[in-house]
Amino acid sequence: MDGKEILKGINLEVKPGEVHAIMGPNGSGKSTLSAVLAGNGRFTVTDGEATFNGKNLLEMAPEDRAREGLFLSFQYPVEIPGVSMVNFMKTAVNEHRKYQGLEPMSAGDFLKMLRDKKQVVEIDDRLTSRSVNEGFSGGEKKKNEIFQMAMLEPKLSILDETDSGLDIDALRIVANGVNKLKNANNATIVITHYQRLLDYIVPDVVHILYNGLIVKTGGKELALELEAKGYDWIKEAVKV
């Protein structure tokens, strides 16, 4: 990005049904990784490959990645005044259906789906009748991300610091939502700075990202170790 190399060595394999956590200190490249996978045009991939459903992910436009089943929960969801949540979701759902060769959803079916999915994250009716994220609190924005995830039923969800800025109640609601959506056919990558979220969303594998490299991979106990010792021992270990 802008001639700066951010990600240098990532080797990651996520299978259906798995939850992976990626942890790392600030500036280690966590958010860049999620942005690159989702197709944010601000970043250029100079080397490497990413395969999703057997397809070359990096060659695809962001919308096609989404239609293939990739979902990114943004660390900072964008406010879009004038675009209503309902219209936004209706368009998104129908574009997914079109990609799958399905007819657009009827208004009745869509509204029923909207009501059902709102339950997942206990989202307020008011929020879905407003413009996308406009005037939402931090917690509402994150709930809204998980609500969208529920609507689009992705195969792979990347949750980019979904816990940042959330109080404990909102964190619990968001995590519960993610857990409810989990099944044997989808997978989740949880990106976080802190271990706390992983008390609620229990990972199968934990990776530590530092300075653009995955420097350590382990089970969920690795997260606890990090929480106890902080990131300094990783930084020290990498220097050696």
Place this chain on the structure above:
Amino acid sequence: MSESIDSNTMKYKLINLYQQNRASILEGLPENMNRYRDAAIRDFDRMGIPEKGEEKYKYTDLMWAFGKTYGYAFKAHTINVDSSTLFQCAVPDLDTHTLILENGWFYERNNEHAALPKEIVACSIREASVTHAELFAKHYNQQAQEHPESVSVFNTAFAQDGMFLYIPDGFVMGKPIQIINLLRGNNPLLVNQRNLIVAGKNSQAKVIVCDHTLSHQNFLSNTVTEVFVDEQAVFDYYNIQNQHNQSSQVASLYIYQKKGSNTLTNTLTLHGGFVRNNVFVKLAEEHAEAHVYGLSLIDGKQHVDNYTFIDHAVPNCLSNEMYKNILDDDATGAFNGRILVRKDAQKTRAYQSNKNICLTPTARFFTKPQLEIYADDVKCSHGATVGQINEEAQFYLQSRGIGGREARMMLMYAFAYEVIRNIRVPVLVERYGELVERRLRGELSRCEGCFVHCN
């Protein structure tokens, strides 16, 4: 039409035209319309056609519009076709009282079916100058005279016809009045349409003005509309500009507001090669409120320039102004928003916002807020931006599976919607939304709704 002529030469040609035709210009019209003409042509001589770069025309070359050769009509033609059979409005299902003017002339025959309430006076300005002589004399040319503009004095000198509308005291219009201005003919034509609207005390009315062309000739419509809004009246003026892209339109709208009155103006520019809108609002008595909105969606080589002047002459008034433009291809545009808060106009609230999106590197927009505040206890704000589509927002939409083109469309629509949502006719909000969406998708033809199919 490839002559190259400087504005000074053009001015003399036009003055000469006046002198040669003075008798026919004055013929059949009463003194209370004619008495301003000679002074107006002298003012025109003094002011000339402003050149590009002058204060109020910094980015707009009026010669694009005035430098061409046009025909003039100093007499009403006998019409042989009912205009309403030629044209159907592109704003469907709008329940309005519809009036049609052709080439600036109000023909009785076109307007027999408007079914206006009997209290309302809606007629040709020629007729009103005689039948409502007192009312006419009291308001005609009063505001235009206060702000002598080259294009307005030119209109005053030549004006032959236009629309007169009177809403009596206390009368509340149920349905909006729609005025459709059609330009058509086999030859280039310059039309100096002159309108006068008087909204009586405590009255309420909404007027929708649609400007269209029905044939491919070069047209220049140089319109002056004066609106007098009496105490406590509520008046809305929506203008949809959709002339063809070789035509030029200069529209000067003057609004004078009495105590406690409330106005809303909204200018929507869809098509038209050269468009200059002047909006003058004078908040002449306390507790008056003016909402001034504008939206243009232009492409190709279109040029749109909005000039507004809000005069806070007395304390305790509110003005709220929002203009937005989306420019594609090589389109250019300008906004100049002058707000004057006079010395004693304390407790004034005046807000102005101008936001613009240039979709291509060759589209250009120039914006100039101009606030002159001579009172010390006021709330005034202004903001102006020129930018592109928000890439972060576009990526956000795309990341949910919405295609790039569709995502841009949604964002442009959302940008425009901020202006549209202020419309005070609920059904018109929807219709505007549809028009804007079709315009953004390139689906709205300027000839839509026309039965002539001249192309």
